[in-house]
Amino acid sequence: MKLPLLSRLFEDVPDNPFYQPRLARWLPAVNATGNGLSAIFLTAGYLFIQRKKSDCASQNRPLDLAALDVCLCHRGHHLPSAPPDFSTAIGSSLLFRGLVLLRQIGENQPMSAVANVFIHASQFPEAVRRDLLESLRTRKVNHKFHYDSVRQTQKWLALHQACSPSRNDTDCQAVYERGFEAAAARVKAKRVHLIGLGCGGGQKDSRLLKLLRDSGKEVSYTPCDVSTAMVLTARRTVLTVVPEKNCFPLVCDLATADDLPEVLEKVGSARRADRTPRRGVPTNPARLVTFFGMIPNFEPQTILPRLASLIQAQDSLLFSANLAPGPDFAAGVRRILPQYDNPLTRDWLMTFLLDLGVEQTDGELRFVIEDDPAGNDLKRVAASFHFNRRRRVEIESEAFEFRRGESVRVFFSYRYTPGRVRQLLGKSGLAVQAEWITKSEEEGVFLCRRKQRRNCSKSSLGGASVPASRD
Protein backbone atom coordinates (compact mmCIF):
# COMPACT_ATOMS: atom_id res chain seq x y z
CA MET A 1 0.00 0.00 0.00
CA LYS A 2 2.80 2.38 0.91
CA LEU A 3 5.09 1.59 -1.99
CA PRO A 4 2.84 2.50 -4.93
CA LEU A 5 2.05 5.83 -3.33
CA LEU A 6 5.71 6.54 -2.73
CA SER A 7 6.47 5.55 -6.30
CA ARG A 8 3.95 8.14 -7.48
CA LEU A 9 5.78 10.72 -5.48
CA PHE A 10 9.00 9.70 -7.19
CA GLU A 11 7.45 9.91 -10.63
CA ASP A 12 6.41 13.45 -10.00
CA VAL A 13 9.69 14.68 -8.65
CA PRO A 14 11.43 16.72 -11.32
CA ASP A 15 14.13 15.07 -13.24
CA ASN A 16 16.59 16.80 -11.03
CA PRO A 17 20.06 15.35 -10.46
CA PHE A 18 20.03 16.67 -6.87
CA TYR A 19 16.72 15.23 -5.60
CA GLN A 20 16.46 11.92 -7.41
CA PRO A 21 19.48 10.12 -5.92
CA ARG A 22 18.77 11.46 -2.45
CA LEU A 23 15.13 10.45 -2.44
CA ALA A 24 16.06 7.03 -3.78
CA ARG A 25 18.47 6.62 -0.89
CA TRP A 26 15.72 7.49 1.58
CA LEU A 27 13.03 5.21 0.20
CA PRO A 28 13.98 2.13 2.30
CA ALA A 29 14.31 4.21 5.46
CA VAL A 30 10.91 5.79 4.93
CA ASN A 31 9.29 2.41 4.35
CA ALA A 32 10.93 1.02 7.45
CA THR A 33 9.62 3.72 9.73
CA GLY A 34 6.04 2.58 9.32
CA ASN A 35 2.65 4.01 8.49
CA GLY A 36 2.77 7.18 10.56
CA LEU A 37 5.93 8.58 9.12
CA SER A 38 5.09 7.42 5.62
CA ALA A 39 1.77 9.22 5.84
CA ILE A 40 3.55 12.41 6.81
CA PHE A 41 6.11 11.86 4.12
CA LEU A 42 3.36 11.37 1.57
CA THR A 43 1.54 14.48 2.70
CA ALA A 44 4.73 16.38 2.35
CA GLY A 45 5.36 14.78 -1.01
CA TYR A 46 1.89 15.64 -2.22
CA LEU A 47 2.29 19.29 -1.36
CA PHE A 48 5.78 19.23 -2.72
CA ILE A 49 4.37 18.10 -6.03
CA GLN A 50 1.54 20.64 -5.98
CA ARG A 51 3.99 23.42 -5.51
CA LYS A 52 6.31 21.98 -8.06
CA LYS A 53 3.58 22.23 -10.68
CA SER A 54 3.25 25.96 -10.27
CA ASP A 55 6.74 26.93 -9.19
CA CYS A 56 8.99 24.55 -10.99
CA ALA A 57 10.38 27.32 -13.07
CA SER A 58 11.78 29.25 -10.13
CA GLN A 59 14.76 27.02 -9.31
CA ASN A 60 12.69 24.75 -7.05
CA ARG A 61 13.52 26.71 -3.91
CA PRO A 62 9.91 27.45 -2.92
CA LEU A 63 9.25 23.73 -3.25
CA ASP A 64 11.84 22.93 -0.62
CA LEU A 65 10.15 25.28 1.76
CA ALA A 66 6.65 23.89 1.16
CA ALA A 67 7.66 20.28 1.65
CA LEU A 68 9.56 20.91 4.83
CA ASP A 69 6.98 23.25 6.25
CA VAL A 70 4.29 20.62 5.99
CA CYS A 71 6.44 17.84 7.38
CA LEU A 72 7.64 19.88 10.24
CA CYS A 73 4.39 21.51 11.25
CA HIS A 74 2.85 18.03 11.57
CA ARG A 75 5.74 16.65 13.52
CA GLY A 76 7.21 19.83 14.89
CA HIS A 77 5.94 19.19 18.40
CA HIS A 78 7.74 15.85 18.38
CA LEU A 79 11.12 17.33 17.63
CA PRO A 80 13.79 16.70 20.21
CA SER A 81 14.92 20.30 19.76
CA ALA A 82 13.57 23.44 18.16
CA PRO A 83 13.22 23.20 14.39
CA PRO A 84 15.51 25.41 12.36
CA ASP A 85 14.38 28.84 11.24
CA PHE A 86 13.32 28.40 7.63
CA SER A 87 12.84 32.08 7.02
CA THR A 88 16.52 32.37 6.28
CA ALA A 89 18.98 30.52 4.13
CA ILE A 90 16.87 28.01 2.24
CA GLY A 91 19.81 26.18 0.77
CA SER A 92 19.60 23.72 -2.08
CA SER A 93 20.34 20.83 0.32
CA LEU A 94 17.49 21.73 2.64
CA LEU A 95 15.24 18.93 1.49
CA PHE A 96 17.99 16.46 2.16
CA ARG A 97 18.63 17.86 5.61
CA GLY A 98 14.90 17.86 6.30
CA LEU A 99 14.66 14.21 5.45
CA VAL A 100 17.51 13.45 7.83
CA LEU A 101 15.60 15.34 10.50
CA LEU A 102 12.40 13.45 9.70
CA ARG A 103 14.15 10.15 10.11
CA GLN A 104 15.56 11.24 13.44
CA ILE A 105 12.11 12.05 14.74
CA GLY A 106 10.68 8.71 13.69
CA GLU A 107 10.33 5.68 15.92
CA ASN A 108 12.29 5.49 19.17
CA GLN A 109 12.87 9.21 19.37
CA PRO A 110 11.84 11.44 22.24
CA MET A 111 8.32 12.78 21.83
CA SER A 112 6.74 15.94 23.22
CA ALA A 113 8.28 17.56 26.23
CA VAL A 114 4.79 17.72 27.74
CA ALA A 115 2.14 15.03 28.16
CA ASN A 116 -1.58 15.41 28.76
CA VAL A 117 -2.50 13.12 31.64
CA PHE A 118 -5.98 12.78 33.15
CA ILE A 119 -5.86 12.49 36.93
CA HIS A 120 -8.95 11.04 38.54
CA ALA A 121 -10.07 12.35 41.94
CA SER A 122 -9.28 8.95 43.46
CA GLN A 123 -5.62 9.93 43.13
CA PHE A 124 -5.92 13.53 44.22
CA PRO A 125 -3.63 14.30 47.16
CA GLU A 126 -6.41 14.26 49.77
CA ALA A 127 -7.55 10.81 48.63
CA VAL A 128 -4.00 9.47 48.63
CA ARG A 129 -3.44 10.89 52.11
CA ARG A 130 -6.68 9.30 53.37
CA ASP A 131 -5.65 5.91 51.95
CA LEU A 132 -2.17 6.18 53.41
CA LEU A 133 -3.50 6.93 56.89
CA GLU A 134 -5.94 4.04 56.52
CA SER A 135 -3.07 1.69 55.60
CA LEU A 136 -1.13 2.66 58.72
CA ARG A 137 -4.16 2.57 61.00
CA THR A 138 -5.24 -0.91 59.86
CA ARG A 139 -1.65 -2.20 59.58
CA LYS A 140 -2.53 -3.35 56.07
CA VAL A 141 -0.67 -1.55 53.32
CA ASN A 142 -2.70 -0.75 50.24
CA HIS A 143 -0.70 -2.18 47.33
CA LYS A 144 -0.91 1.06 45.46
CA PHE A 145 1.69 2.52 47.83
CA HIS A 146 4.31 0.18 46.39
CA TYR A 147 4.10 2.01 43.07
CA ASP A 148 3.80 5.52 44.43
CA SER A 149 7.18 7.12 43.96
CA VAL A 150 9.45 7.20 40.95
CA ARG A 151 12.00 5.15 42.94
CA GLN A 152 9.43 2.44 43.71
CA THR A 153 8.31 2.39 40.10
CA GLN A 154 11.91 1.99 38.95
CA LYS A 155 12.49 -0.79 41.47
CA TRP A 156 9.35 -2.61 40.39
CA LEU A 157 10.22 -2.25 36.71
CA ALA A 158 13.70 -3.66 37.43
CA LEU A 159 12.18 -6.52 39.43
CA HIS A 160 9.67 -7.21 36.67
CA GLN A 161 12.43 -7.18 34.05
CA ALA A 162 14.57 -9.58 36.11
CA CYS A 163 11.93 -12.00 37.40
CA SER A 164 8.70 -11.84 35.43
CA PRO A 165 8.11 -14.88 33.20
CA SER A 166 6.44 -12.52 30.72
CA ARG A 167 9.83 -10.85 30.21
CA ASN A 168 12.10 -13.89 30.52
CA ASP A 169 10.23 -17.03 29.54
CA THR A 170 9.63 -17.44 25.82
CA ASP A 171 6.77 -19.86 26.47
CA CYS A 172 5.04 -17.28 28.65
CA GLN A 173 5.55 -14.64 25.96
CA ALA A 174 4.08 -17.03 23.40
CA VAL A 175 1.05 -17.57 25.65
CA TYR A 176 0.42 -13.82 25.77
CA GLU A 177 1.01 -13.60 22.03
CA ARG A 178 -1.67 -16.22 21.38
CA GLY A 179 -4.09 -14.33 23.58
CA PHE A 180 -3.29 -11.11 21.70
CA GLU A 181 -3.84 -12.78 18.34
CA ALA A 182 -7.20 -14.20 19.39
CA ALA A 183 -8.33 -10.85 20.81
CA ALA A 184 -7.13 -8.99 17.70
CA ALA A 185 -8.87 -11.47 15.40
CA ARG A 186 -12.15 -10.65 17.10
CA VAL A 187 -11.94 -6.96 16.25
CA LYS A 188 -13.90 -6.33 13.09
CA ALA A 189 -14.02 -2.54 13.37
CA LYS A 190 -11.43 -0.43 11.59
CA ARG A 191 -10.62 1.41 14.79
CA VAL A 192 -9.82 -0.09 18.14
CA HIS A 193 -9.35 1.50 21.53
CA LEU A 194 -7.28 -0.37 24.09
CA ILE A 195 -7.75 0.33 27.78
CA GLY A 196 -4.85 -0.98 29.84
CA LEU A 197 -6.04 -1.28 33.45
CA GLY A 198 -3.01 -1.27 35.75
CA CYS A 199 -0.86 -0.85 32.65
CA GLY A 200 2.49 -0.86 34.48
CA GLY A 201 5.29 -0.14 32.02
CA GLY A 202 2.94 -0.89 29.10
CA GLN A 203 5.11 -3.61 27.53
CA LYS A 204 2.30 -6.13 27.11
CA ASP A 205 -0.21 -3.55 25.90
CA SER A 206 2.37 -2.28 23.45
CA ARG A 207 2.74 -5.73 21.87
CA LEU A 208 -1.00 -6.03 21.53
CA LEU A 209 -1.27 -2.56 20.03
CA LYS A 210 1.47 -3.34 17.53
CA LEU A 211 -0.37 -6.46 16.44
CA LEU A 212 -3.57 -4.46 15.96
CA ARG A 213 -1.80 -1.69 14.09
CA ASP A 214 0.05 -4.14 11.85
CA SER A 215 -3.28 -5.75 10.96
CA GLY A 216 -4.39 -2.39 9.58
CA LYS A 217 -6.38 -1.04 12.53
CA GLU A 218 -6.31 2.54 13.66
CA VAL A 219 -5.30 2.24 17.30
CA SER A 220 -5.85 4.43 20.32
CA TYR A 221 -4.89 3.73 23.91
CA THR A 222 -5.75 4.64 27.48
CA PRO A 223 -2.94 3.54 29.80
CA CYS A 224 -4.60 3.54 33.21
CA ASP A 225 -2.70 3.08 36.45
CA VAL A 226 -2.59 4.37 40.00
CA SER A 227 0.97 5.57 39.43
CA THR A 228 1.71 8.65 37.34
CA ALA A 229 5.22 7.36 36.73
CA MET A 230 3.83 4.07 35.37
CA VAL A 231 1.31 5.81 33.15
CA LEU A 232 4.04 7.99 31.68
CA THR A 233 6.30 4.99 31.22
CA ALA A 234 3.51 3.11 29.42
CA ARG A 235 2.77 6.15 27.28
CA ARG A 236 6.39 6.35 26.29
CA THR A 237 6.51 2.61 25.55
CA VAL A 238 3.54 2.69 23.19
CA LEU A 239 4.41 5.89 21.34
CA THR A 240 6.36 3.81 18.86
CA VAL A 241 3.04 2.24 17.90
CA VAL A 242 0.26 4.69 18.80
CA PRO A 243 0.22 8.31 17.57
CA GLU A 244 0.59 10.69 20.48
CA LYS A 245 -2.79 12.28 19.75
CA ASN A 246 -4.43 8.84 20.23
CA CYS A 247 -2.95 8.24 23.66
CA PHE A 248 -5.00 9.27 26.74
CA PRO A 249 -3.10 8.44 29.94
CA LEU A 250 -5.31 8.17 33.01
CA VAL A 251 -4.15 8.05 36.62
CA CYS A 252 -6.76 6.53 38.88
CA ASP A 253 -7.31 4.09 41.70
CA LEU A 254 -9.30 1.18 40.32
CA ALA A 255 -10.34 0.15 43.80
CA THR A 256 -12.07 3.40 44.68
CA ALA A 257 -13.01 5.22 41.45
CA ASP A 258 -16.76 4.60 41.38
CA ASP A 259 -17.42 6.51 38.19
CA LEU A 260 -14.77 4.82 36.09
CA PRO A 261 -17.15 3.55 33.38
CA GLU A 262 -18.21 7.15 32.63
CA VAL A 263 -14.67 8.49 32.98
CA LEU A 264 -13.33 5.99 30.47
CA GLU A 265 -16.12 6.93 28.08
CA LYS A 266 -15.24 10.60 28.44
CA VAL A 267 -11.52 10.05 28.02
CA GLY A 268 -12.13 8.10 24.81
CA SER A 269 -14.73 10.52 23.48
CA ALA A 270 -12.06 13.13 22.71
CA ARG A 271 -11.03 10.77 19.95
CA ARG A 272 -14.53 10.08 18.70
CA ALA A 273 -15.53 13.71 18.49
CA ASP A 274 -13.41 14.23 15.39
CA ARG A 275 -15.45 11.71 13.39
CA THR A 276 -18.57 12.41 11.39
CA PRO A 277 -20.79 9.35 11.35
CA ARG A 278 -21.46 8.00 7.89
CA ARG A 279 -24.46 5.86 7.19
CA GLY A 280 -23.73 2.22 7.92
CA VAL A 281 -20.14 2.93 9.02
CA PRO A 282 -19.65 2.64 12.78
CA THR A 283 -17.62 5.54 14.11
CA ASN A 284 -17.12 4.12 17.60
CA PRO A 285 -13.96 2.09 17.89
CA ALA A 286 -14.11 -1.46 19.19
CA ARG A 287 -12.93 -1.61 22.81
CA LEU A 288 -10.41 -4.01 24.18
CA VAL A 289 -9.60 -4.01 27.89
CA THR A 290 -6.52 -5.58 29.46
CA PHE A 291 -6.14 -6.53 33.10
CA PHE A 292 -2.71 -8.09 33.29
CA GLY A 293 -1.00 -9.10 36.51
CA MET A 294 -3.54 -7.19 38.57
CA ILE A 295 -5.75 -9.81 40.16
CA PRO A 296 -3.09 -11.23 42.58
CA ASN A 297 -2.92 -7.97 44.56
CA PHE A 298 -6.66 -7.38 45.04
CA GLU A 299 -9.29 -9.17 47.08
CA PRO A 300 -11.27 -10.80 44.24
CA GLN A 301 -14.67 -9.95 45.75
CA THR A 302 -13.67 -6.24 45.73
CA ILE A 303 -12.10 -5.85 42.33
CA LEU A 304 -13.96 -8.29 40.09
CA PRO A 305 -17.38 -6.60 40.30
CA ARG A 306 -15.62 -3.29 39.55
CA LEU A 307 -13.83 -4.81 36.59
CA ALA A 308 -17.08 -6.33 35.33
CA SER A 309 -18.80 -2.94 35.54
CA LEU A 310 -16.24 -1.56 33.06
CA ILE A 311 -16.82 -4.22 30.44
CA GLN A 312 -19.54 -3.33 27.97
CA ALA A 313 -21.50 -5.88 25.95
CA GLN A 314 -19.28 -5.61 22.87
CA ASP A 315 -15.94 -5.29 24.68
CA SER A 316 -13.31 -7.99 24.90
CA LEU A 317 -11.32 -8.42 28.09
CA LEU A 318 -7.86 -9.97 28.21
CA PHE A 319 -7.08 -10.99 31.77
CA SER A 320 -4.02 -12.70 33.20
CA ALA A 321 -3.57 -14.48 36.50
CA ASN A 322 -0.74 -16.06 38.43
CA LEU A 323 -1.46 -19.74 38.92
CA ALA A 324 -0.41 -22.46 41.34
CA PRO A 325 1.18 -25.20 39.23
CA GLY A 326 0.39 -28.90 39.45
CA PRO A 327 -2.59 -30.91 40.63
CA ASP A 328 -2.07 -30.15 44.33
CA PHE A 329 -3.08 -26.52 44.92
CA ALA A 330 -1.30 -26.10 48.27
CA ALA A 331 1.91 -27.72 46.98
CA GLY A 332 1.76 -25.48 43.90
CA VAL A 333 1.63 -22.35 46.06
CA ARG A 334 4.58 -23.59 48.12
CA ARG A 335 6.53 -24.12 44.91
CA ILE A 336 6.21 -20.51 43.81
CA LEU A 337 7.06 -18.96 47.22
CA PRO A 338 10.74 -18.26 46.25
CA GLN A 339 9.45 -15.98 43.48
CA TYR A 340 8.48 -13.55 46.26
CA ASP A 341 10.88 -14.29 49.08
CA ASN A 342 14.00 -12.96 47.37
CA PRO A 343 16.26 -9.89 47.75
CA LEU A 344 14.81 -7.86 44.84
CA THR A 345 11.22 -8.22 46.06
CA ARG A 346 12.22 -7.52 49.66
CA ASP A 347 14.06 -4.39 48.59
CA TRP A 348 11.06 -3.15 46.56
CA LEU A 349 8.52 -3.87 49.35
CA MET A 350 10.68 -2.35 52.10
CA THR A 351 10.93 0.95 50.22
CA PHE A 352 7.46 1.96 51.42
CA LEU A 353 8.33 1.51 55.11
CA LEU A 354 11.83 2.97 54.81
CA ASP A 355 10.43 6.09 53.13
CA LEU A 356 8.16 6.55 56.17
CA GLY A 357 11.12 6.49 58.53
CA VAL A 358 11.12 2.82 59.56
CA GLU A 359 14.60 1.30 59.65
CA GLN A 360 15.67 -2.14 58.41
CA THR A 361 16.89 -2.98 61.91
CA ASP A 362 13.44 -2.21 63.41
CA GLY A 363 12.35 -5.72 62.53
CA GLU A 364 12.16 -8.25 59.73
CA LEU A 365 10.06 -9.00 56.67
CA ARG A 366 8.52 -12.48 56.73
CA PHE A 367 6.70 -14.31 53.96
CA VAL A 368 3.96 -16.85 54.64
CA ILE A 369 1.30 -18.74 52.70
CA GLU A 370 -2.23 -18.20 53.99
CA ASP A 371 -5.78 -19.14 53.08
CA ASP A 372 -7.93 -16.42 51.58
CA PRO A 373 -9.60 -14.79 54.62
CA ALA A 374 -12.73 -14.17 52.52
CA GLY A 375 -13.14 -17.92 52.03
CA ASN A 376 -12.84 -17.96 48.23
CA ASP A 377 -10.97 -21.28 48.22
CA LEU A 378 -7.79 -19.45 47.25
CA LYS A 379 -4.36 -19.16 48.82
CA ARG A 380 -2.00 -16.24 48.84
CA VAL A 381 1.59 -15.42 49.64
CA ALA A 382 1.63 -12.63 52.23
CA ALA A 383 4.54 -10.54 53.50
CA SER A 384 4.50 -8.75 56.86
CA PHE A 385 7.07 -6.62 58.63
CA HIS A 386 7.45 -7.71 62.25
CA PHE A 387 8.76 -5.04 64.61
CA ASN A 388 11.33 -6.09 67.17
CA ARG A 389 11.43 -2.61 68.73
CA ARG A 390 9.26 0.47 69.04
CA ARG A 391 8.92 2.80 66.08
CA ARG A 392 6.94 6.03 65.77
CA VAL A 393 5.89 7.23 62.32
CA GLU A 394 4.47 10.70 61.77
CA ILE A 395 2.41 11.80 58.79
CA GLU A 396 1.87 15.52 59.16
CA SER A 397 -0.18 15.83 62.37
CA GLU A 398 -0.92 12.09 62.73
CA ALA A 399 1.37 9.79 64.63
CA PHE A 400 1.45 5.97 64.51
CA GLU A 401 3.14 3.85 67.15
CA PHE A 402 4.37 0.39 66.25
CA ARG A 403 5.24 -1.65 69.33
CA ARG A 404 7.65 -4.55 69.60
CA GLY A 405 5.84 -7.73 68.48
CA GLU A 406 3.42 -5.86 66.23
CA SER A 407 3.36 -6.42 62.49
CA VAL A 408 2.25 -4.61 59.35
CA ARG A 409 1.10 -6.57 56.33
CA VAL A 410 2.85 -5.02 53.38
CA PHE A 411 1.88 -7.32 50.53
CA PHE A 412 -0.12 -10.30 49.35
CA SER A 413 -0.36 -12.16 46.08
CA TYR A 414 -3.20 -14.57 45.34
CA ARG A 415 -2.67 -17.73 43.36
CA TYR A 416 -5.40 -19.23 41.23
CA THR A 417 -6.01 -22.24 39.07
CA PRO A 418 -7.71 -21.91 35.66
CA GLY A 419 -10.89 -23.33 37.14
CA ARG A 420 -10.86 -20.86 40.03
CA VAL A 421 -10.34 -17.99 37.57
CA ARG A 422 -13.34 -19.10 35.50
CA GLN A 423 -15.49 -19.55 38.57
CA LEU A 424 -14.71 -16.17 40.15
CA LEU A 425 -14.99 -14.26 36.88
CA GLY A 426 -18.27 -16.04 36.21
CA LYS A 427 -19.67 -14.97 39.57
CA SER A 428 -19.03 -11.36 38.55
CA GLY A 429 -20.75 -11.73 35.20
CA LEU A 430 -17.69 -12.34 33.03
CA ALA A 431 -17.41 -15.43 30.86
CA VAL A 432 -14.04 -16.90 29.88
CA GLN A 433 -14.20 -17.77 26.21
CA ALA A 434 -10.66 -19.00 25.68
CA GLU A 435 -7.56 -19.44 27.76
CA TRP A 436 -3.86 -20.09 27.30
CA ILE A 437 -1.76 -21.56 30.10
CA THR A 438 2.05 -21.60 30.24
CA LYS A 439 3.84 -24.95 30.23
CA SER A 440 5.01 -24.18 33.76
CA GLU A 441 1.31 -23.82 34.70
CA GLU A 442 2.26 -20.67 36.60
CA GLU A 443 0.52 -18.09 34.44
CA GLY A 444 -2.60 -17.97 32.32
CA VAL A 445 -4.18 -15.55 29.88
CA PHE A 446 -7.96 -15.52 29.61
CA LEU A 447 -10.08 -13.95 26.89
CA CYS A 448 -13.40 -12.90 28.34
CA ARG A 449 -16.67 -11.27 27.46
CA ARG A 450 -19.50 -9.97 29.51
CA LYS A 451 -21.94 -12.81 30.12
CA GLN A 452 -24.86 -12.65 27.74
CA ARG A 453 -28.22 -14.14 28.61
CA ARG A 454 -27.54 -16.89 26.10
CA ASN A 455 -23.80 -17.45 26.33
CA CYS A 456 -22.05 -17.80 23.00
CA SER A 457 -19.94 -20.84 22.26
CA LYS A 458 -16.19 -21.00 22.75
CA SER A 459 -15.51 -22.71 19.46
CA SER A 460 -15.31 -19.63 17.25
CA LEU A 461 -11.84 -18.75 18.57
CA GLY A 462 -9.51 -20.69 16.31
CA GLY A 463 -6.33 -21.93 17.94
CA ALA A 464 -7.33 -21.09 21.50
CA SER A 465 -6.95 -23.89 23.98
CA VAL A 466 -10.11 -25.22 25.50
CA PRO A 467 -10.57 -24.65 29.21
CA ALA A 468 -8.40 -27.05 31.15
CA SER A 469 -10.20 -29.57 33.27
CA ARG A 470 -7.63 -30.25 35.95
CA ASP A 471 -9.72 -28.44 38.53
Ligand SMILES: C[S@@+](CC[C@H](N)C(=O)[O-])C[C@H]1O[C@@H](n2cnc3c(N)ncnc32)[C@H](O)[C@@H]1O
Ligand atom coordinates in the same frame (compact mmCIF):
# COMPACT_ATOMS: atom_id res chain seq x y z
C1 LIG B 1 1.96 -6.23 38.94
S1 LIG B 1 1.85 -4.70 38.11
C2 LIG B 1 1.19 -5.18 36.54
C3 LIG B 1 1.61 -4.25 35.44
C4 LIG B 1 1.25 -4.67 34.01
N1 LIG B 1 -0.17 -4.79 33.82
C5 LIG B 1 1.96 -5.93 33.63
O1 LIG B 1 1.32 -6.98 33.55
O2 LIG B 1 3.16 -5.87 33.40
C6 LIG B 1 0.51 -3.94 38.91
C7 LIG B 1 0.19 -2.56 38.39
O3 LIG B 1 -1.02 -2.16 39.02
C8 LIG B 1 -0.93 -0.81 39.43
N2 LIG B 1 -1.85 -0.66 40.56
C9 LIG B 1 -1.70 -1.10 41.82
N3 LIG B 1 -2.77 -0.77 42.56
C10 LIG B 1 -3.62 -0.12 41.72
C11 LIG B 1 -4.88 0.49 41.90
N4 LIG B 1 -5.50 0.47 43.08
N5 LIG B 1 -5.46 1.09 40.82
C12 LIG B 1 -4.83 1.12 39.62
N6 LIG B 1 -3.63 0.57 39.40
C13 LIG B 1 -3.03 -0.04 40.44
C14 LIG B 1 0.52 -0.63 39.78
O4 LIG B 1 0.93 0.71 39.74
C15 LIG B 1 1.21 -1.51 38.75
O5 LIG B 1 1.54 -0.78 37.61
